[in-house]
Amino acid sequence: MRNQIQWKGPSGRVAVFWSLVVLLAGGLAGCGGAEPGAESSERSGPLSVVATTGMIGDTAARIAGEHAEVTALMGPGIDPHLYKASEGDVRRLTQADLILYNGLHLEGKMGDVLVKLARQRPVVAVSETIPEDRLREPPEFLGQYDPHVWFDVSLWVETLGPIAEALTEVDPAHAEDYAANAQALRQELLALDQWVVDRIAEIPQEGRILVTAHDAFGYFGQRYGVEVVGIQGISTLAEAGLQDMERVVDLIVDREVKALFVESSVPRRAVEAVQAAVRERDREVAIGGELFSDAMGAAGTEEGTYPGMVRHNVDTIVEALK
Numbered sequence: 001m002r003n004q005i006q007w008k009g010p011s012g013r014v015a016v017f018w019s020l021v022v023l024l025a026g027g028l029a030g031c032g033g034a035e036p037g038a039e040s041s042e043r044s045g046p047l048s049v050v051a052t053t054g055m056i057g058d059t060a061a062r063i064a065g066e067h068a069e070v071t072a073l074m075g076p077g078i079d080p081h082l083y084k085a086s087e088g089d090v091r092r093l094t095q096a097d098l099i100l101y102n103g104l105h106l107e108g109k110m111g112d113v114l115v116k117l118a119r120q121r122p123v124v125a126v127s128e129t130i131p132e133d134r135l136r137e138p139p140e141f142l143g144q145y146d147p148h149v150w151f152d153v154s155l156w157v158e159t160l161g162p163i164a165e166a167l168t169e170v171d172p173a174h175a176e177d178y179a180a181n182a183q184a185l186r187q188e189l190l191a192l193d194q195w196v197v198d199r200i201a202e203i204p205q206e207g208r209i210l211v212t213a214h215d216a217f218g219y220f221g222q223r224y225g226v227e228v229v230g231i232q233g234i235s236t237l238a239e240a241g242l243q244d245m246e247r248v249v250d251l252i253v254d255r256e257v258k259a260l261f262v263e264s265s266v267p268r269r270a271v272e273a274v275q276a277a278v279r280e281r282d283r284e285v286a287i288g289g290e291l292f293s294d295a296m297g298a299a300g301t302e303e304g305t306y307p308g309m310v311r312h313n314v315d316t317i318v319e320a321l322k
């Protein structure tokens, strides 16, 4: 426990988060003594890093390079809002040298597990390292920040330094590699961010409306100048109601929206119901394709990486709307 109190987070906010976790854990456990078997500074073999989402896992793997084996718990098609840790996950998490999660309530059903784990090992919420003034606080999400930060590539860049520093904390011997890998990835992602800007410019201004299954694309819309409409809210925990459907159908008809999009991690039924309701009003709206919103594509495919997922989504959106 004492080691953890002295752990200096990659940023002030992480350090604050960490101290809170330690305080909380100390309070719950009712003990302040050092844990037996605390990790020694010498280590052999690669680190074990466990991430919740694929986006975090892919990013951490790029920064860690050969020095870590990174596992992401949530594979293709998995909805992080609803995800509960399995027994196997808990085993993996308790054996990890470092745990990375999104935070901002994305992993809504893993909160307790993560708090417990944080008593024993470094647990870092990567999105909670982003400066608060860059986070969206949508009125309908009642005082909470929108967790879907990876859709603004320039914002996701903000997580690279903290991930590198978290790796360095557990493995200081490879600090230079982590910093260099993070820097290289930063350059790649800044170029990707510009590519998205250029690609979206191919859609005529009046056609830049993105209708999706749930409200995941707020940061995307804000960064790249696209009006975003989700049939469900920010979290998929709340089902879409009749009013939500009618609001979206009206908008599609009034604004002559050409296409709407399904998401790989959300059931298609709400999107298909909207499409059918539009048809009843003698209008056609296409399903423009499937977007990887809260989960990446299959491992080994282009969409199974963070940059590839971004490119897939943007290509799909631009081809359907331009």
Ligand SMILES: [Zn+2]
Pocket (backbone or CB within 6 Å): 081, 148, 214, 215, 216, 234, 235, 236, 294
């Ligand atoms: Zn979501």
